Amino acid sequence: MSGDTGAAGELLVARDIGKRFGGIAALTDVSFSIRRGEIYGLIGPNGAGKTSLFNVLTGIYTKDSGTFVFDGSPLDDLKPNEVAERGIARTFQNIRLFANLSALENVMVGRHVRTKATVVGAIFRGPRTRDEERAIRRRSIELLDYVGVKRRANDLAKHLAYGDQRRLEIARALATEPRLLALDEPAAGMNATETAGLRSLLESIRGDGTTILLIEHDMKLVMSVCDRVLVLDYGRKLAEGPAAEVQKNERVIAAYLGGDVSLNLKGA
Amino acid sequence: MHAFFDTRGRPALVWAGLALVAAALIALPWVLAGIGTAWVRITNLAVLYCFLALGLNIVVGFAGLLDLGYIAFYGVGAYVYALLASPQFGIHLPFWVILPLGALLACIFGMLLGAPTLKLRGDYLAIVTLGFGEIVRIFLNNLSTPFNLTNGPQGITLIDPFRLDGFSFAGTQHVFGQALTSPIKYYYFLVIVLLLVIVVNVRLQNSRIGRAWEAIREDEVAARAMGINTRNMKLLAYAMGASFGGIAGGMFSAMQGFISPESFVLVESIMVLSMVVLGGMGNVFGVVVGALMLSYIPEVLRYTVGPAQMAVFGRTLIDPEVFRMLLFGLALVLMMLFRPAGIVPSALRKRELEQVPADVG
Numbered sequence: 006m007s008g009d010t011g012a013a014g015e016l017l018v019a020r021d022i023g024k025r026f027g028g029i030a031a032l033t034d035v036s037f038s039i040r041r042g043e044i045y046g047l048i049g050p051n052g053a054g055k056t057s058l059f060n061v062l063t064g065i066y067t068k069d070s071g072t073f074v075f076d077g078s079p080l081d082d083l084k085p086n087e088v089a090e091r092g093i094a095r096t097f098q099n100i101r102l103f104a105n106l107s108a109l110e111n112v113m114v115g116r117h118v119r120t121k122a123t124v125v126g127a128i129f130r131g132p133r134t135r136d137e138e139r140a141i142r143r144r145s146i147e148l149l150d151y152v153g154v155k156r157r158a159n160d161l162a163k164h165l166a167y168g169d170q171r172r173l174e175i176a177r178a179l180a181t182e183p184r185l186l187a188l189d190e191p192a193a194g195m196n197a198t199e200t201a202g203l204r205s206l207l208e209s210i211r212g213d214g215t216t217i218l219l220i221e222h223d224m225k226l227v228m229s230v231c232d233r234v235l236v237l238d239y240g241r242k243l244a245e246g247p248a249a250e251v252q253k254n255e256r257v258i259a260a261y262l263g264g265d266v267s268l269n270l271k272g273a
Numbered sequence: 274m275h276a277f278f279d280t281r282g283r284p285a286l287v288w289a290g291l292a293l294v295a296a297a298l299i300a301l302p303w304v305l306a307g308i309g310t311a312w313v314r315i316t317n318l319a320v321l322y323c324f325l326a327l328g329l330n331i332v333v334g335f336a337g338l339l340d341l342g343y344i345a346f347y348g349v350g351a352y353v354y355a356l357l358a359s360p361q362f363g364i365h366l367p368f369w370v371i372l373p374l375g376a377l378l379a380c381i382f383g384m385l386l387g388a389p390t391l392k393l394r395g396d397y398l399a400i401v402t403l404g405f406g407e408i409v410r411i412f413l414n415n416l417s418t419p420f421n422l423t424n425g426p427q428g429i430t431l432i433d434p435f436r437l438d439g440f441s442f443a444g445t446q447h448v449f450g451q452a453l454t455s456p457i458k459y460y461y462f463l464v465i466v467l468l469l470v471i472v473v474n475v476r477l478q479n480s481r482i483g484r485a486w487e488a489i490r491e492d493e494v495a496a497r498a499m500g501i502n503t504r505n506m507k508l509l510a511y512a513m514g515a516s517f518g519g520i521a522g523g524m525f526s527a528m529q530g531f532i533s534p535e536s537f538v539l540v541e542s543i544m545v546l547s548m549v550v551l552g553g554m555g556n557v558f559g560v561v562v563g564a565l566m567l568s569y570i571p572e573v574l575r576y577t578v579g580p581a582q583m584a585v586f587g588r589t590l591i592d593p594e595v596f597r598m599l600l601f602g603l604a605l606v607l608m609m610l611f612r613p614a615g616i617v618p619s620a621l622r623k624r625e626l627e628q629v630p631a632d633v634g
Contacts, residue, residue, distance in 0.1 A: 095498055103496075114496070118500025124477070181500050
């Protein structure tokens with residue numbers, strides 16, 4: 006795999022990412038690259054640094070060392086909103102929807118970064134603002150339909166079922182027109198049927214040309230949907246490669262998966 | 274409520290409703306004047322409180338930034354008007370120049386006071402804004418030396434009323450044999466401005482900007498991750514809220530003809546915040562209802578508590594002034610107990626979205 010910045014196939018290249026919290030190293034020299042159009046898995050035991058990596062990537066934490074190169078240009082010290090503007094959208098491990106806004110409004114907020122209306126436009130509501138507002142609404146409803154929660158469009162986000170909230174968060178992220186969609190444990194708390202539905206949703210998002218970075222504990226889902234996988238342990242890269250190879254990797258099995266789980270894996 | 278401003282669907286019904294409301298608003302001051310001119314003045318002040326509550330609602334209700342120093346912007350607007358239209362400096366600019374100027378200056382103050390608080394939330398933000406509010410009042414109180422800007426605690430007197438091409442809002446004219454008094458003239462002006470302010474608020478709420486504010490209120494981290502520049506949006510909320518306060522202050526100056534720092538004390542900030550909270554935070558209609566109720570209840574009590582005691586006990590048992598505030602406090606507690614989300618809770622907004630999926634699907 007080439008480490009060249011902005012090489013044709015690579016959407017995101019991370020080099021030697023480091024992050025410390027006081028005396029604890031959350032991430033140490035993590036390097037990886039995500040290719041355009043793939044679903045890239047990020048796995049590791051609890052506390053391995055997966056979410057820290059997400060937060061560093063999306064600008065919620067500032068990293069201590071290393072560089073991210075996104076689509077050929079560096080992504081250094083950007084604020085979260087600037088990262089979103091550049092085309093990386095994310096969801097959160099512990100769902101962070103706008104609880105007291107309707108499902109539809111949640112997605113409409115996602116359109117913010119791709120629309121232009123100013124205060125003056127909002128107050129005078131000229132033809133351009135009205136057209137834009139109509140387009141925001143139309144696109145948001147399409148996205149709700151796409152993830153399968155259109156029937157709950159007018160319900161407050163907090164009243165949605167758990168699985169629907171996860172899907173709504175994905176719709177909201179998609180509304181920002183990301184080139185990289187970063188999902189933090191989207192299957193957490195889902196039953197088998199819901200997870201199967203999520204899997205086909207991820208595949209159709211990828212089919213539409215959006216690259217996906219996926220943190221997930223559900224190994225069955227990871228192994229079936231991910232093209233390649235990065236394994237973190239204690240903030241360090243343990244292995245990277247195609248899912249099938251990673252699950253055979255001795256170090257991964259020993260350090261992370263353990264005997265029982267590895268059996269499950271081989272079955273998956 | 275948005276449907277009220279939206280003539281799609283059943284235009285005839287909407288126009289009929291609007292005509293009815295308009296007729297009531299036009300007739301109201303004459304009815305009130307029949308009871309007593311004081312009630313027209315009370316109504317005018319109630320409308321000013323609507324402006325303030327709507328302005329604060331942008332900061333507190335939409336963006337979720339608890340601001341305890343809001344009355345400072347009212348003060349800034351009032352003093353801008355007073356200084357530019359009174360004998361204090363011998364400047365007498367027309368009101369349509371000063372009102373926007375007051376709004377602009379209040380807006381700048383809003384951003385200046387907002388900027389250092391951008392990283393604060395909740396209790397901390399409340400304490401800092403409380404301090405800012407007091408700083409502005411103390412400045413107004415003390416800027417009489419070395420250079421006499423505000424005339425200190427004596428305040429500024431003989432402030433010009435609104436004048437438009439020879440027509441003065443002060444004094445009484447006779448139209449069709451009816452006495453068109455000064456409060457009635459201001460009433461019409463205020464109601465027109467209030468309707469505009471309501472439309473502006475509803476439009477802001479249902480816009481890209483309003484949604485960004487609400488997103489910040491709900492979850493700031495998620496809002497940033499969705500690409501919202503929270504710093505700019507918060508500053509914008511402070512600026513918009515403050516400019517409403519500035520306009521209200523200018524009108525207050527002109528109506529009263531006299532202002533002093535006494536009018537811009539902390540208790541006023543708390544009163545306006547109570548209007549927002551009791552009315553229904555984030556709901557434009559609720560906030561207006563809250564402002565009207567909290568403005569009228571003490572006044573109604575003022576005129577009823579004394580006579581009621583006389584009627585029941587034959588003598589005045591409790592000083593009416595004390596009893597009035599006691600009942601007012603009790604009313605606030607009861608309102609909060611029975612309508613914790615406000616008189617008109619924000620959930621009403623759901624209705625305006627109800628027909629939406631049908632549009633596309």
